[in-house]
Amino acid sequence: MADDPELDRLLDQVPRLSSRVLVEELSGGLTNRNYRVVTPEGDFVVRWSGSDATLLGIDRDAECANTRAAHEAGVGAEVFDYRPDLGVLVIGYLTGTSLVDESFTDPGVLRRAAEACRRLHAGPQFTGEFDMFARQAAYRETVRERGFRLPDGYDDHADGWAAVRRVVEARPRRSVPCNNDLLAGNFIDDGERVWLIDYEYSGRNDADFELGNTTTECEFTPEMVEAYAEAYYGTPSRGDVARVRLGALRAQYGWALWGFIQAASSDFDFDFWGWGMHRYEKAARGFTSDGFERLLADAAGR
Incomplete structure (x- = not known):
């Protein structure tokens, strides 16, 4: 049992959990704490919010509705x-194994993960929109208003970011229900199918961002990116794969700011600055690479 009087008082206020026989903290979660709570009536996960949702753009009502x-x-x-x-x-x-980055090197896992995304994207529409261009702008304004630390050079890539936006918005893809935060730990694999958890940042979005976000969060190789796009699309075009790669770049540049905001405001014991820098540095390499213009051109095609 978790030895935490504050947690006990919290759980006592939820009648379904008052007869608990087991409480254990689960790993993961950078804006909340997660606990497995077993009662005679069932096996549950309690997500207990911790960080300032306003700063991070989290809508808890939408999270519940989209879950x-x-x-x-x-x-x-x-x-x-x-x-x-x-x-x-x-x-x-959910019974199964939380994935780690290395899990995706297994073609079966990669395929099941892509199938899970297709099921989600074909399901009931979500509450709210998720637009990383708008979110990045809001995060950047929060950093400015609060005087939060930002790495030198972040704003130097504004022109590249604008170029990505022009390409993505010139031919917008269909908006589908997206999790928008599918790092490895948010995939649960039971060996037959993959389940998706954690809908804090969920909302209507394009599938390319969803796929691209996973490829960068889970450190996919270029070959794995192509395999993931194939597992999702069936026969992806050159433009489909390029759009997934731009989805990864959008995630890197936008989520980096999330890390810098957390570094300045969160009381979680975690290196948020390093987390943000890892993503920013990948984005900077993408914007300045020799292949950036080619990527934009491919993504602009059909």
Whole structure:
């Protein structure tokens, strides 16, 4: 049992959890704490919000609604309780293995992950929009207003960022329900199918960002990016693969700011500055690479 009086007081306020027989903290989560809570009636996960959702652009009501929609799509856990007054979301515990970056080197895992994304994207539409261009601008304004630390050179890539935006918005892809934060730990593999968890940043978005975000978060090789695009699209065009690569660049440049905001504001014991720098440095390499203009041209094609 987790030895935490504050947690005990919290769980006592959720009737479904009052008869708990096991409480254990789960790994992962940089804006909340997650606990497995077993009762005679069932096995649950409690997501307890921790960080300032306003600074990070998190809508907890949308998170709950979209978690329900993901369950309806057959790809997410069931929602059992939502207590916004306590910062608590109670969902079903999914049996399986949380993936790590290396898991995706297994072609079967890669395929199941892509299939999970297709199920989610074909499911009930989500509440809210997720636009990384708008989010990056909002994060950048938060950094400016609060005087948060930013690496030298971040704004030097504004022209490259604008070029990416022009290409993406010139031929917008269909908006589908997206998780938008599919790092390895948010895939749960039971050996037959993959489930998707954590809908804090969920909303309607294009699939290219969803796929690209995973390829950069999980450190895919160029060959793995192509294989992932093939597993999702079937027979992807050159433009499809380029759009996924631009999705990765969008994720790197935008989420880097998330890391810098967390570094200045979060009380979690985690190197958020290093986390943000890793993503920023990848984005900087992408913007300045010899292949950047070719990538834009490929993505602009069909």
